[in-house]
Amino acid sequence: MSEPHDAVEVITxxxxxxxxxxxxxxxxIDAYTRGVVADEQMSALAMAILLNGMNRREIARWTRAMxxxxxxxxxxxxxxxxxxxxxxxxxxxxxxLPLAPLVAACGVAVPQLSGRGLGHTGGTLDKLESMPxxxxxxxxxxxxxxxEDVGAVICAAGAGLAPADKKLYALRDVTGTVEAIPLIxxxxxxxxxxxxxxxxxxxxxxxxxxxMKDAGSARELxxxxxxxxxxxxxxxxxxxxxxxxxxxxxxxxxxEVAESVEVLAGGGPxxxxxxxxxxxxxxxxAADADRVxxxxxxADGSAMDVWRAMIRxxxxxxxxxxxxxxETHVVTARESGVVTELDAxxxxxxxxxxxxxxxxxxxxxxxxxxxxxxAKPGDTVTPGQPLLTxxxxxxxxxxxxxxxxxxxxxxxxxxxxxxxxxxxDRVAE
Amino acid sequence: MSEPHDAVEVITxxxxxxxxxxxxxxxxIDAYTRGVVADEQMSALAMAILLNGMNRREIARWTRAMxxxxxxxxxxxxxxxxxxxxxxxxxxxxxxLPLAPLVAACGVAVPQLSGRGLGHTGGTLDKLESMPxxxxxxxxxxxxxxxEDVGAVICAAGAGLAPADKKLYALRDVTGTVEAIPLIxxxxxxxxxxxxxxxxxxxxxxxxxxxMKDAGSARELxxxxxxxxxxxxxxxxxxxxxxxxxxxxxxxxxxEVAESVEVLAGGGPxxxxxxxxxxxxxxxxAADADRVxxxxxxADGSAMDVWRAMIRxxxxxxxxxxxxxxETHVVTARESGVVTELDAxxxxxxxxxxxxxxxxxxxxxxxxxxxxxxAKPGDTVTPGQPLLTxxxxxxxxxxxxxxxxxxxxxxxxxxxxxxxxxxxDRVAE
Numbered sequence: 001m002s003e004p005h006d007a008v009e010v011i012t013x014x015x016x017x018x019x020x021x022x023x024x025x026x027x028x029i030d031a032y033t034r035g036v037v038a039d040e041q042m043s044a045l046a047m048a049i050l051l052n053g054m055n056r057r058e059i060a061r062w063t064r065a066m067x068x069x070x071x072x073x074x075x076x077x078x079x080x081x082x083x084x085x086x087x088x089x090x091x092x093x094x095x096x097l098p099l100a101p102l103v104a105a106c107g108v109a110v111p112q113l114s115g116r117g118l119g120h121t122g123g124t125l126d127k128l129e130s131m132p133x134x135x136x137x138x139x140x141x142x143x144x145x146x147x148e149d150v151g152a153v154i155c156a157a158g159a160g161l162a163p164a165d166k167k168l169y170a171l172r173d174v175t176g177t178v179e180a181i182p183l184i185x186x187x188x189x190x191x192x193x194x195x196x197x198x199x200x201x202x203x204x205x206x207x208x209x210x211x212m213k214d215a216g217s218a219r220e221l222x223x224x225x226x227x228x229x230x231x232x233x234x235x236x237x238x239x240x241x242x243x244x245x246x247x248x249x250x251x252x253x254x255x256e257v258a259e260s261v262e263v264l265a266g267g268g269p270x271x272x273x274x275x276x277x278x279x280x281x282x283x284x285x286a287a288d289a290d291r292v293x294x295x296x297x298x299a300d301g302s303a304m305d306v307w308r309a310m311i312r313x314x315x316x317x318x319x320x321x322x323x324x325x326x327e328t329h330v331v332t333a334r335e336s337g338v339v340t341e342l343d344a345x346x347x348x349x350x351x352x353x354x355x356x357x358x359x360x361x362x363x364x365x366x367x368x369x370x371x372x373x374x375a376k377p378g379d380t381v382t383p384g385q386p387l388l389t390x391x392x393x394x395x396x397x398x399x400x401x402x403x404x405x406x407x408x409x410x411x412x413x414x415x416x417x418x419x420x421x422x423x424x425d426r427v428a429e
Numbered sequence: 430m431s432e433p434h435d436a437v438e439v440i441t442x443x444x445x446x447x448x449x450x451x452x453x454x455x456x457x458i459d460a461y462t463r464g465v466v467a468d469e470q471m472s473a474l475a476m477a478i479l480l481n482g483m484n485r486r487e488i489a490r491w492t493r494a495m496x497x498x499x500x501x502x503x504x505x506x507x508x509x510x511x512x513x514x515x516x517x518x519x520x521x522x523x524x525x526l527p528l529a530p531l532v533a534a535c536g537v538a539v540p541q542l543s544g545r546g547l548g549h550t551g552g553t554l555d556k557l558e559s560m561p562x563x564x565x566x567x568x569x570x571x572x573x574x575x576x577e578d579v580g581a582v583i584c585a586a587g588a589g590l591a592p593a594d595k596k597l598y599a600l601r602d603v604t605g606t607v608e609a610i611p612l613i614x615x616x617x618x619x620x621x622x623x624x625x626x627x628x629x630x631x632x633x634x635x636x637x638x639x640x641m642k643d644a645g646s647a648r649e650l651x652x653x654x655x656x657x658x659x660x661x662x663x664x665x666x667x668x669x670x671x672x673x674x675x676x677x678x679x680x681x682x683x684x685e686v687a688e689s690v691e692v693l694a695g696g697g698p699x700x701x702x703x704x705x706x707x708x709x710x711x712x713x714x715a716a717d718a719d720r721v722x723x724x725x726x727x728a729d730g731s732a733m734d735v736w737r738a739m740i741r742x743x744x745x746x747x748x749x750x751x752x753x754x755x756e757t758h759v760v761t762a763r764e765s766g767v768v769t770e771l772d773a774x775x776x777x778x779x780x781x782x783x784x785x786x787x788x789x790x791x792x793x794x795x796x797x798x799x800x801x802x803x804a805k806p807g808d809t810v811t812p813g814q815p816l817l818t819x820x821x822x823x824x825x826x827x828x829x830x831x832x833x834x835x836x837x838x839x840x841x842x843x844x845x846x847x848x849x850x851x852x853x854d855r856v857a858e
Contacts (some may be wrong), residue, residue, distance in 0.1 A: 007603070007605075008603065008604070008605045011476075011604060011605030011606075012605040012608075015476065015479065015480070015605050015606075038468075038469075038603070039467075039468065039469035040467075040468035040469045040471070040600060040602060040604055041468070041472070041474040041604050041605075042469070042470040042473040042604070043472050043473040043476075043604075044473060044475065044476040044604040044605055045605075046473065047444065047472075047473045047477055047480075048476055048480070048605075049441075050444065051444070051476075051477070051480045051481070052480070161711075171469060174437065174467070174469070174470060174475075175436075175437070175440060175469055175470050175473040176436075176437045176440030176441040176444050176470075176473055176474075176477075177440075177444075177473055225717070303599055397754035
């Protein structure tokens with residue numbers, strides 16, 4: 001078979017700061033999926049893209065080519081509009097759990113394809129899998145039926161969606177080319193667009209526990225993704241939200257499920273409720289279905305009803321007792337003062353070391369492992385007052401978890417904590 | 430075995446414009462040679478080096494690590510000093526053929542390890558292999574004996590020298606990472622330093638037929654290589670020479686051997702004689718053996734004597750008739766005027782299409798194929814006067830060769846040719 005381009009031509013074009021043509025982009029993604037473009041060629045191209053960038057047209061075409069490498073789902077047969085949310089990942093970020101049933105309770109279907117966690121941020125599926133019997137893998141027709149019947153589904157993305165992205169993501173992970181905004185944006189958006197959602201709200205995290213450490217690069221990523229969604233006909237909005245400190249009072253798997261259920265029951269930590277409602281309002285508005293106030297659906301128990309139906313539909317028991325870890329260790333305050341720092345990255349790393357996360361994608365996670373935070377930045381504490389409870393099945397993990405926290409949980413007698421808003425900014429076209 | 434570094438760490442350091450440490454460089458070259466660093470990781474690193482550069486220390490260490498990947502030759506047991514020459518490659522560049530015996534005739538041994546051609550520039554070994562019986566492959570002890578007995582050897586580099594470079598060069602060729610000055614310089618110099626020559630003269634070509642199209646990048650490459658040689662204890666000098674038009678009046682294999690023999694016989698084209706003498710004087714000076722004028726050794730026939738002994742020592746017959754191509758085609762002038770352009774790249778490409786060069790390294794070459802140039806830039810021609818004779822074994826090759834020349838052989842009634850010096854500059858520490 002004669003090829004319309006060759007890899008060296010495409011690589012050198014981007015290397016020399018040129019724009020890739022639509023034809024070059026279509027070819028290189030397709031040829032890489034077919035194995036005609038080799039890994040060592042794609043990684044050189046990825047590095048050239050990382051260092052020299054791509055413009056809006058190139059990124060849109062790149063995303064389209066990745067979508068074209070696999071199947072597309074279609075929810076237009078549903079009786080209600082669809083909206084989805086994607087978070088770039090944070091510590092204690094359990095928002096998907098209360099959010100999906102809440103939005104469904106407001107009349108918009110939520111087809112949430114999620115992943116498992118790798119590194120210091122937890123995975124939504126890992127959290128839900130702490131509930132015995134719950135299963136993440138659904139066939140496409142099961143997913144469609146649950147969306148119609150229950151209104152919300154949180155499940156694993158099938159292998160058929162954007163296989164080019166799957167191959168490229170694994171390559172970028174081992175070649176130092178993860179941190180390229182055009183590639184991050186097209187990776188996220190190719191899956192979300194192929195998934196077939198009608199509206200999409202992006203939660204782009206900023207801060208120590210986030211992938212993007214500064215607001216500038218987070219905003220660039222948000223703007224790139226909003227443009228991609230818009231160009232593909234998906235109403236897309238992004239919120240930039242703070243990830244300097246963990247969300248809520250738990251980081252872990254079962255610990256976060258319990259906290260999410262509290263929110264659905266009308267309680268829960270203020271920041272989790274605030275962000276859940278903010279994202280719900282954005283999703284409803286993007287789906288043109290904002291006649292209902294989601295706060296009412298939390299208050300009247302209808303969001304909890306959807307949660308219970310959703311868990312049951314995927315084999316779980318919403319009334320079952322959640323697993324707990326065998327060992328706990330409490331960290332207490334040594335002096336009086338105000339908590340001025342509780343660093344998200346440190347808490348994420350500690351939770352990971354306690355067994356809540358995995359180092360390699362084939363590793364298991366502990367359902368009960370994680371961290372409870374009894375005080376958050378701005379809270380006043382006295383000596384001996386518990387700050388954190390560490391949970392793990394293996395007591396020997398405490399030492400390395402504590403060393404991750406060392407210096408990153410700060411209580412100051414002088415105070416000096418300045419509150420930062422949870423939602424930093426909103427990006428829309 | 431535990432590794433002191435990992436590939437992503439080294440790649441991201443260079444990606445983020447950092448300097449690689451000696452330890453990172455030593456490890457990455459060694460680990461790549463062992464297969465611990467994968468091709469897709471090395472190509473991402475090569476692209477990051479191409480775009481972000483390396484400083485003098487990094488390039489020197491990179492070169493040293495590539496030398497350390499294989500064996501080093503040692504000529505210190507010889508009774509005379511050694512000097513070698515490397516050309517970055519040009520069209521009609523047969524200079525090695527008269528130069529090696531000439532320098533040997535002046536008392537300095539020349540251990541010339543050469544390569545075969547790929548693309549539009551011919552390979553020295555391809556030229557010599559047009560002589561029936563001549564063989565390029567010598568064992569190390571044969572090479573040493575010939576250097577002692579004859580004083581000059583031109584042969585293929587063994588696989589034992591800088592195997593990391595061999596592997597990296599093949600990778601760069603398919604990943605758009607050839608054009609990185611630090612990598613070009615370290616590739617050339619690792620082989621020359623490992624080869625064990627005492628002095629080295631570099632012929633860095635500039636112009637359309639050269640790898641470096643402009644004087645600025647050629648000078649940067651020359652300065653980088655001179656620094657590398659100097660740091661490794663090899664007296665190294667570079668000449669920047671013009672490659673806007675081919676050297677001499679032939680481009681091909683047997684055609685260039687015949688022209689080289691003319692030079693050794695005291696005749697030959699002026700530019701070939703000039704460059705041969707200029708490089709010979711630099712080699713003798715660098716070897717601290719410049720008491721003899723090489724022009725005398727051309728005139729008195731002693732260079733020819735060494736040539737004949739050198740060819741004979743490697744199985745060739747210096748008196749044998751050289752092979753000729755089966756078909757010829759003459760291009761004549763259509764008008765009167767001065768030849769203002771005879772583009773080196775066009776002639777190289779045409780000679781390649783006639784069968785003198787190869788597209789893939791396993792392809793054969795035609796011994797007799799190539800181009801004779803009857804007029805060079807600055808010459809006056811009249812209508813019907815032959816400009817070029819094209820030689821090939823397959824007449825169907827003429828058309829594509831002529832199309833390569835189209836528009837690149839210019840005869841102008843108004844004149845307008847300005848002579849450019851052959852030796853543009855000299856670079857030494």
